[in-house]
Amino acid sequence: MKYSVYENIRKIRELKNLTREYVAAELKMSTSGYGKIERGDVDLTVSKLIEISKVLQVSIEFIFKFNVALFFNETKEKMKE
Numbered sequence: 001m002k003y004s005v006y007e008n009i010r011k012i013r014e015l016k017n018l019t020r021e022y023v024a025a026e027l028k029m030s031t032s033g034y035g036k037i038e039r040g041d042v043d044l045t046v047s048k049l050i051e052i053s054k055v056l057q058v059s060i061e062f063i064f065k066f067n068v069a070l071f072f073n074e075t076k077e078k079m080k081e
Helices: 002-015 020-026 031-039 046-056 060-065 068-080
Strands: none
Touching: 002 031, 002 046, 002 060, 020 031, 020 046, 046 060
């Protein structure tokens, strides 16, 4: 579970076309420091997770449950309509 949270943060950021530099700046931290979060090199605090969810404009629950396959299936269904 731990690894997927970090991976989900990265995937959500990428799908929103946000750069690491942008997210790091919004979090008032260095790009390399933020990169360590996405790679899972550092433990993520609850307060930092809340800040990240605000920058990404998603809920914390969304970060935990995010599944890129479901995202693309939903997108394909909407395109068929």
